[in-house]
Amino acid sequence: MAKAPKQNAEDYLRMYRQMVRIRTFEDNANQLYLSAKMPGLTHMYSGEEAVAVGICEALRVTDKVTSTHRGHGHCVAKGADFKAMFCELLGKEEGYCRGKGGSMHIADQSNGNLGANAIVGGSMGIATGAAFSAKLLGKDDVTVCFFGDGATAQGLWYEVMNMAALWKLPVIYACENNGYSEYTRTEEIAAGSITARAEAFGIEAHQVDGQDVLAVNALTDGLVARARKGEGPFFIELKTYRYHGHHVGDINREYYRSKDEEKDWKENRDPIVRFRGWLVSEGVASEDEIEAMNAEIKEDASAAVQYALAAKYPDVSEVDMHVFTDVEHALA
Amino acid sequence: MREITLSQAVNEALAEEMRRDETVFIIGEDVAEAGTPFKVLSGLVEEFGTSRVVDTPIAEPGFMGIAVGAAMTGTRPVVDLMFGDFIYLVMDQLCNQAAKTHYMSGGKLSVPLVLRTNLGATRRSAAQHSQSLHALVAHIPGLKVALPSSAYEAKGLMKTAIRDNNPVVIFEDKLMYQDKAPVPEEEYLIPFGVANVLREGADITLIGTSSMVQVCAKAADILAAEGISAEVIDPRTIVPLDEAALLASARKTSRVIVVDEGHQSFGVTAEIASRINEKAFYHLDAPVLRMGAMDVPVPFSPALEDITVPTPEGVAENARKLVRGELIHAA
Numbered sequence: 001m002a003k004a005p006k007q008n009a010e011d012y013l014r015m016y017r018q019m020v021r022i023r024t025f026e027d028n029a030n031q032l033y034l035s036a037k038m039p040g041l042t043h044m045y046s047g048e049e050a051v052a053v054g055i056c057e058a059l060r061v062t063d064k065v066t067s068t069h070r071g072h073g074h075c076v077a078k079g080a081d082f083k084a085m086f087c088e089l090l091g092k093e094e095g096y097c098r099g100k101g102g103s104m105h106i107a108d109q110s111n112g113n114l115g116a117n118a119i120v121g122g123s124m125g126i127a128t129g130a131a132f133s134a135k136l137l138g139k140d141d142v143t144v145c146f147f148g149d150g151a152t153a154q155g156l157w158y159e160v161m162n163m164a165a166l167w168k169l170p171v172i173y174a175c176e177n178n179g180y181s182e183y184t185r186t187e188e189i190a191a192g193s194i195t196a197r198a199e200a201f202g203i204e205a206h207q208v209d210g211q212d213v214l215a216v217n218a219l220t221d222g223l224v225a226r227a228r229k230g231e232g233p234f235f236i237e238l239k240t241y242r243y244h245g246h247h248v249g250d251i252n253r254e255y256y257r258s259k260d261e262e263k264d265w266k267e268n269r270d271p272i273v274r275f276r277g278w279l280v281s282e283g284v285a286s287e288d289e290i291e292a293m294n295a296e297i298k299e300d301a302s303a304a305v306q307y308a309l310a311a312k313y314p315d316v317s318e319v320d321m322h323v324f325t326d327v328e329h330a331l332a
Numbered sequence: 333m334r335e336i337t338l339s340q341a342v343n344e345a346l347a348e349e350m351r352r353d354e355t356v357f358i359i360g361e362d363v364a365e366a367g368t369p370f371k372v373l374s375g376l377v378e379e380f381g382t383s384r385v386v387d388t389p390i391a392e393p394g395f396m397g398i399a400v401g402a403a404m405t406g407t408r409p410v411v412d413l414m415f416g417d418f419i420y421l422v423m424d425q426l427c428n429q430a431a432k433t434h435y436m437s438g439g440k441l442s443v444p445l446v447l448r449t450n451l452g453a454t455r456r457s458a459a460q461h462s463q464s465l466h467a468l469v470a471h472i473p474g475l476k477v478a479l480p481s482s483a484y485e486a487k488g489l490m491k492t493a494i495r496d497n498n499p500v501v502i503f504e505d506k507l508m509y510q511d512k513a514p515v516p517e518e519e520y521l522i523p524f525g526v527a528n529v530l531r532e533g534a535d536i537t538l539i540g541t542s543s544m545v546q547v548c549a550k551a552a553d554i555l556a557a558e559g560i561s562a563e564v565i566d567p568r569t570i571v572p573l574d575e576a577a578l579l580a581s582a583r584k585t586s587r588v589i590v591v592d593e594g595h596q597s598f599g600v601t602a603e604i605a606s607r608i609n610e611k612a613f614y615h616l617d618a619p620v621l622r623m624g625a626m627d628v629p630v631p632f633s634p635a636l637e638d639i640t641v642p643t644p645e646g647v648a649e650n651a652r653k654l655v656r657g658e659l660i661h662a663a
Contacts, residue, residue: 125397
């Protein structure tokens, strides 16, 4: 593990808790899909927890993030609540978006999460715009734009990086490189170096082990502080791995990656197992304390799932609400 | 009353709103010192500085996306899209992001953004600088669409657009930038969704949008000389659409021609004609007629370009036939 940037046990335990909350949320979401209780499908964040948590733990509530189709991890890490998240995944009225967005559009404005996005790379402009806004309004908020390696092929990124660099915007582009662009190896879709692409715009670029939450947090902490002072934008490539397929229905995936490869990442580089080991060896928490925390989170998640399953769907009269801000029912 | 050009009217609307609300800013290509190729924005950068009149690289999807994010986080961008034809470049940001954000977030996020651009052929600019693409965005729920038809309309609608909390696309007729009209010195706004009856009539209703309002007004002059009384209505905004005003006129005159510079097929004329057919059918004495731009890419040669858009003479000729009871497309 990297050198610890935080100074107290509380911070470390919160980071661990958030990582386990993401994994537990995803395990439950996957079960909901497999048991046909969830409409549609979803994209699991499991395996990438250290990225979202390491970054979001360096942010304030008023800092913004933009998320992706694989967005549950960002949502949890930025402070979201299990109940409202599961309700959204199940299309219920009490969901973050009143059931209108679902897994791929979950947003939590109260914690600065401007939303997941079902267009790969679709939120790169939004993130850059949020940073533009902060600068124009004289706020020192920072925006983190999460996206995957697949999104680096979208032209939009190069357009907004150019402007972010020209205008020194407080935005951090965080590329979660999980090695696969949907069902295709990243090597097959990305020519040259991804970090060099950011550097070409004069943007300071970093690479970090995305399975090491302390390394991610230490790097981000420093970059966020500098971005607040007007030294942005920055780029981070986080090497990570997604345990599931592109989405929950992508079960047979040996045609693009081997079971041995998956096993190696899970057994030898799991971000939660690694951090847990560090917490115990550094004396931050005992095995018993960690087990108790895990059990509590598991219970929280099951309670939230039960709550969401029993929760109401939105009334059908809501179908034409929220089309416009100033019209209660757009089709009335 | 003083007369100013449409270009000056838009400039005044922007300046007034930027003075009134410091979260309003302009972003686009050559908007600052150049003041756009049409010089609509001249002088604004001198007053508001480059932090609020923001020149961008030639990267429409990029600056459109930035505007969407800025609008979601406390500012009111006015995006300047140099030609309406470039709207294809910003479609994902406009239609997948801006239009849907309020809905997808269950009403939590909003996108108070104005996309100002233009429409209109016969400027000898060929197929990629002459299109009228407002129907394309009017098709997408979540976007409001305003079509000013004079300097007066342009100023009042722009001010309303800037204060609206939804994404609004406003198309100016690029051939009208130098056209003057009476515009009051004192402040006024024109509400969305309220049609303007330019001229009352009894025999036929001519519904015109944007550039076609003048065409309809001229056609009404031609018809008046022949004893045909035409009512001319400008919907001003097609989203929201003042359906009640259009239906009331259709019921009154019993004959309607809808004239719009977008391509005729699957366009604004079809939508309005269809609503009148559905809701005023038993009041009609003739089929509602559509007159849009020809369904061809806009040609360069003046000999070809001029015949692709509706003219006052063409509208008058069709009106005459409807009033005489000749079914224009009878088999």
